[in-house]
Amino acid sequence: MALFDEFKKFIARGNVLDLAVGVMLGAAFGKIVTSLTENVIMPVIGAIFGTIDFSRFYILLGSIPPELQSKATDYDALKTAGVPMIGYGMFITQVINFLIIGFVLFLLVRSVNKLVESAKKQEAEEAAAAPAAATVDPQLEALKEILEELRKGRGEA
Template sequence: MLDEFKEFIARGNVIDLAVGVIIGGAFGGIVSSLTDDIIMPIVGAIFGGFDFSNYFIPLSSNVTASTLAAAREQGAVLAYGSFITVILNFLILAWIIFLMVKAVNTLRRSIIKKQEEAAPPAPPADVQLLTEIRDLLAKQR
């Protein structure tokens, strides 16, 4: 059983997946910072200076604070501004991944096209058959 596990781990797919998860986690932090520190302030400036991160609905009468962090300390809140920020993070991340996959697919297609252009096309079946007949006749002489 241990040998099977070693074989499973040694496969390229498992290692590639592990690397992808680690890089994806780090990339998620970059996208979160991009959204929180760059995009959301610009959106806030365009739409009148509001900050999505502090948009919430108090679910308790004890909540009187104006910031989300203070409101959470006072009681239950529905933090829809944070949810909007997370949705924007997801959309940005999905768009960046789409562009990366598209670039890789374009590169892959160009490499395949170059390989196909480099290899001469195979002769038609009838030409191959005639060539074999000619070679057989040449051997009989």
């Protein structure tokens, strides 16, 4: 039972939950970037370079079965049939996905750092301005005046 209680404490800690949320958001973000790459960026690259579909690029490592000779350029059919091949086009697509995700995360971190830097600068300005604008407690001022009058009355001034 103690092991279960310890596990409950571990799961209930904030950083574990934050990590879980981060992983889930990261997976969702990855799907968005994959969709952006496959449905927006790759068609544009294909239009520029002439209907290129990187996912269909492969190097054949074995022979094509006779029944698939008519589908010798169909990557999916060859892959389903178990023909040995290197699908380097998918690798190119994944590298592009990685670069897009990296660039978007760079922009995100850069923006957050600028916001944090701006907030720190504003706090520093407020802290520097605070002592100048600070007012003296009226009771303290009255006590100082009384002390000054007492000194004058004794001749210590």
